[in-house]
Amino acid sequence: MLSYIAKRLLLAIPTLLLVAVAVFLLIRLIPGDPAQVMLGEGADAASLAALHHDMGLDHPLPVQFAAWFGHALSGDLGHSIVTGEPVASMILQRFQLTAIIVLVAVLLATLIAVVAGLVAAWRRDSIIDLAVVGSASIVLAVPSFWLGLVLLLVFGLKFGWLPVVGYVPFSESAAQAALFLILPIVTLTLTQSGVLTRMMRASSIDVLRQEYITHARAKGLAERVVLSRHVFPNAFAPTLTLVGLSLGHLLGGIAVLETVFTLPGLGRLMVDSILARDYPVVQGCLLFTAFVYVVVNLLIDICYPLLDPRVTTQ
Amino acid sequence: MKNDPDNHARAGLSRSEAERLNCSGHKRTMNWMLASFFAKLRAGHGQPYRRLCTQLAALVIACGVAAPVAAETVLRTRLNSDILSSDPGTRRDENTDAVILHVVEGLVASRENGSVGPLLAESWTVSQGGRTYTFKLRQGVVFHNGAPLTADDVVWSLRRYLKPETRWRCRLEFAKDGIAQILSITAPNPQTVIITLNRAAPLFLKTLARADCGGTGILQRASVGPNGVWRKPIGTGPFMFGAWQRNQFIDLVRFPRYAALPGPRDGNTGGKHALVDRIRFLVIPDSSAALTALERGSLDILDALAPSDLVLMRGRGDIKLDMAPTLDFYAILFQTNDPLLRDARIRRAIALTLDTAGLTKAVTQGTARPDNSPIPSASPYYGPTETLRRPDLAAARRLLNEAGYHGQPISLITNRRYPQMFDIAVLVQAMAAEAGIDLEIETLDWASQFARYGSGSYQAMSFAVSAKLDPSFNFGLLIGDKTRDPRKVWGSPEAQKLLRQTMETDDPRQRQALFNTLNTAFMREVPAIILFNTTHIAAFRANVTGYKGWPAAQLRLWNVGFSGMR
Numbered sequence: 001m002l003s004y005i006a007k008r009l010l011l012a013i014p015t016l017l018l019v020a021v022a023v024f025l026l027i028r029l030i031p032g033d034p035a036q037v038m039l040g041e042g043a044d045a046a047s048l049a050a051l052h053h054d055m056g057l058d059h060p061l062p063v064q065f066a067a068w069f070g071h072a073l074s075g076d077l078g079h080s081i082v083t084g085e086p087v088a089s090m091i092l093q094r095f096q097l098t099a100i101i102v103l104v105a106v107l108l109a110t111l112i113a114v115v116a117g118l119v120a121a122w123r124r125d126s127i128i129d130l131a132v133v134g135s136a137s138i139v140l141a142v143p144s145f146w147l148g149l150v151l152l153l154v155f156g157l158k159f160g161w162l163p164v165v166g167y168v169p170f171s172e173s174a175a176q177a178a179l180f181l182i183l184p185i186v187t188l189t190l191t192q193s194g195v196l197t198r199m200m201r202a203s204s205i206d207v208l209r210q211e212y213i214t215h216a217r218a219k220g221l222a223e224r225v226v227l228s229r230h231v232f233p234n235a236f237a238p239t240l241t242l243v244g245l246s247l248g249h250l251l252g253g254i255a256v257l258e259t260v261f262t263l264p265g266l267g268r269l270m271v272d273s274i275l276a277r278d279y280p281v282v283q284g285c286l287l288f289t290a291f292v293y294v295v296v297n298l299l300i301d302i303c304y305p306l307l308d309p310r311v312t313t314q
Numbered sequence: 315m316k317n318d319p320d321n322h323a324r325a326g327l328s329r330s331e332a333e334r335l336n337c338s339g340h341k342r343t344m345n346w347m348l349a350s351f352f353a354k355l356r357a358g359h360g361q362p363y364r365r366l367c368t369q370l371a372a373l374v375i376a377c378g379v380a381a382p383v384a385a386e387t388v389l390r391t392r393l394n395s396d397i398l399s400s401d402p403g404t405r406r407d408e409n410t411d412a413v414i415l416h417v418v419e420g421l422v423a424s425r426e427n428g429s430v431g432p433l434l435a436e437s438w439t440v441s442q443g444g445r446t447y448t449f450k451l452r453q454g455v456v457f458h459n460g461a462p463l464t465a466d467d468v469v470w471s472l473r474r475y476l477k478p479e480t481r482w483r484c485r486l487e488f489a490k491d492g493i494a495q496i497l498s499i500t501a502p503n504p505q506t507v508i509i510t511l512n513r514a515a516p517l518f519l520k521t522l523a524r525a526d527c528g529g530t531g532i533l534q535r536a537s538v539g540p541n542g543v544w545r546k547p548i549g550t551g552p553f554m555f556g557a558w559q560r561n562q563f564i565d566l567v568r569f570p571r572y573a574a575l576p577g578p579r580d581g582n583t584g585g586k587h588a589l590v591d592r593i594r595f596l597v598i599p600d601s602s603a604a605l606t607a608l609e610r611g612s613l614d615i616l617d618a619l620a621p622s623d624l625v626l627m628r629g630r631g632d633i634k635l636d637m638a639p640t641l642d643f644y645a646i647l648f649q650t651n652d653p654l655l656r657d658a659r660i661r662r663a664i665a666l667t668l669d670t671a672g673l674t675k676a677v678t679q680g681t682a683r684p685d686n687s688p689i690p691s692a693s694p695y696y697g698p699t700e701t702l703r704r705p706d707l708a709a710a711r712r713l714l715n716e717a718g719y720h721g722q723p724i725s726l727i728t729n730r731r732y733p734q735m736f737d738i739a740v741l742v743q744a745m746a747a748e749a750g751i752d753l754e755i756e757t758l759d760w761a762s763q764f765a766r767y768g769s770g771s772y773q774a775m776s777f778a779v780s781a782k783l784d785p786s787f788n789f790g791l792l793i794g795d796k797t798r799d800p801r802k803v804w805g806s807p808e809a810q811k812l813l814r815q816t817m818e819t820d821d822p823r824q825r826q827a828l829f830n831t832l833n834t835a836f837m838r839e840v841p842a843i844i845l846f847n848t849t850h851i852a853a854f855r856a857n858v859t860g861y862k863g864w865p866a867a868q869l870r871l872w873n874v875g876f877s878g879m880r
Contacts, residue, residue, distance in 0.1 A: 165612050
């Protein structure tokens with residue numbers, strides 16, 4: 001197992017290197033000058049040149065890349081050219097919030113999906129199945145920003161139960177932080193549960209057709225036992241793959257939700273930095289996201305053998 | 315669990331919300347609920363029991379997060395993006411300027427009519443043919459750290475701004491090629507500052523007062539650490555710089571020792587009074603979320619409301635609106651070096667296809683004032699030459715024929731970040747098509763469009779210019795040597811000469827005549843088509859008092875409070 005993990009981590013190095021090069025070049029290929037965005041419409045050529053020099057943007061690209069990547073290897077992702085803050089601390093600070101929302105929402109969505117998917121498959125073509133499939137399709141089709149705005153209007157404005165803007169970090173008040181995170185987590189849970197439920201239902205239907213399920217039933221096992229001991233472990237693997245992909249994708253930022261709920265997360269940091277052409281922050285965010293993606297998928301791969309003994313790390 | 319009295323305000327909750335969540339205010343309710351709870355429990359009522367459990371849980375959560383009702387008054391407003399720094403006029407944008415100008419003050423400041431009035435300077439004299447300015451400072455002004463304002467602080471602040479490493483936006487205005495070079499800044503006594511220029515510059519004071527220069531705010535030395543690193547602004551303004559949680563909020567705290575000028579508020583000068591204990595600028599990028607927050611009462615003031623959102627706010631008893639004409643303008647810029655658009659007849663033909671009034675009404679829901687001149691309609695220099703161009707398709711077609719235009723495509727760049735720029739592009743395209751002009755819209759993101767503006771690599775572009783308090787600044791953005799500065803759209807030597815003349819005299823009549831001449835030439839040569847000056851719209855809760863917009867469109871929260879306050 002350890003050699004497997006080491007091998008996977010070694011394989012991540014060229015991936016991250018490629019990401020670094022691509023990110024560095026792509027952000028510079030996009031037209032737009034951070035100095036110009038910062039200085040505004042009245043900036044003259046001399047001010048622009050001075051700011052380019054301060055930002056290190058007057059050096060040749062290979063020199064800029066070598067300097068940035070060399071520092072990145074030692075964990076120093078540079079400083080934001082807009083705010084002057086260290087990029088690494090900006091990312092870690094923002095990632096905490098995004099991670100809390102995503103991990104809780106995906107966990108809840110997975111629980112909902114497992115239960116709803118199993119029950120729908122078990123009672124296939126019944127009214128329960130129809131309700132589950134219909135609900136999953138609806139939440140799958142609804143854009144997250146729209147759902148978020150509707151929830152804000154209903155629970156924030158209409159009933160006034162939950163705050164509509166602002167955020168308090170957990171370090172200051174866990175209870176208030178929780179209040180602010182209820183709506184984003186509910187929104188993300190609902191949107192994620194749709195796809196996971198459909199996947200869980202489809203794989204459970206496949207498993208329920210297998211002969212060993214017929215055999216288990218023929219042995220006289222209770223349906224609860226059949227479902228929990230024989231159907232769930234075999235049907236969950238594809239859903240777990242999807243959970244891994246979703247986690248990797250969402251941990252990279254939920255910019256739309258963070259914007260709707262005014263949360264200072266990683267996604268909003270990335271979008272703001274792209275708009276301002278804040279190269280070091282964009283590069284840092286994307287590199288970090290790629291790293292998270294690799295790590296999450298490695299963890300998911302490690303989890304497979306725990307669910308399905310047929311899968312080994314060899 | 316913290317019971318920090320600041321937590322509700324930090325969370326952006328209103329006073330009423332805080333009171334609703336307040337535990338002490340619910341003691342009686344809680345006693346009743348507990349009595350009911352046990353009574354129902356004893357009676358074995360399942361459904362009410364569950365409901366009571368839910369209510370109790372909600373109350374317990376509320377009690378846990380509640381704070382005692384704070385006597386502090388907090389005014390909450392919205393920024394659509396975070397400020398870039400707290401150092402005046404350096405890393406800045408309009409949000410940064412608006413926040414910082416509550417904290418720092420300069421020697422002089424802009425009045426609402428575009429003129430300059432005293433702020434930290436009690437008075438000044440100009441001598442040596444307009445080259446020497448002698449400022450007498452006001453007595454009794456103290457910085458936020460308690461230190462008295464002296465001429466030495468002014469000298470230190472101005473010299474710091476002029477150092478290249480400070481990266482002050484307006485440094486080059488006071489360098490050799492700027493409006494005038496500052497030769498010396500001296501303090502012959504603690505109340506007097508003398509600034510000597512290399513030449514007369516009537517725009518000197520107006521430039522010092524510019525919001526994008528941070529109002530050339532005078533800072534106390536402790537604003538900067540011993541190693542020269544910026545700490546925070548220690549100014550003389552009505553509010554002190556408080557907490558700054560990046561991308562969440564900025565707090566400004568009332569400065570109790572603020573030395574206010576007598577008289578009413580006037581632009582960035584006049585009588586400025588901090589009526590609330592704290593101002594909280596909440597960073598809310600999404601306008602829908604900001605509107606919801608205002609409706610809910612989680613925001614007190616929503617500044618710079620989009621005209622399209624106006625309909626949602628009109629006719630509500632709990633929301634008031636303030637509308638103020640501004641000195642900005644929206645325009646179509648032309649690249650006058652372009653092989654096709656070099657011909658003024660084609661540019662004039664495009665202008666003649668446009669129904670400026672109709673376009674303005676459509677794009678701004680009738681809130682803006684149509685204007686074809688770079689001199690905004692709210693400017694005191696808006697004069698007799700500033701007439702709206704009437705659409706004339708026949709004349710447009712004739713000009714196009716004379717210029718040999720045969721439907722060659724012309725790229726019109728726009729973006730979706732600023733919806734009004736996009737709408738303008740769509741309408742201009744449709745109107746120009748009436749005369750057979752083929753405008754092809756190219757939609758870019760704002761940074762990309764801005765880069766094209768900076769390099770001059772475009773044919774036509776939908777653009778906007780922020781409010782400037784003097785028409786010279788507006789013309790200055792358009793006129794210049796295109797070989798040296800590709801952003802300029804109008805490189806005519808005559809126009810450059812006229813612009814220089816407007817900056818070399820402070821006689822209003824002479825300046826009016828020069829602006830009239832410039833405007834007539836501008837309308838003839840059409841290096842750009844100015845379309846309208848917007849109206850700054852703010853929506854605020856009905857209990858907010860004293861809010862008033864002004865032509866600079868810059869948010870001012872001094873003299874703003876709540877009804878029922880002392």
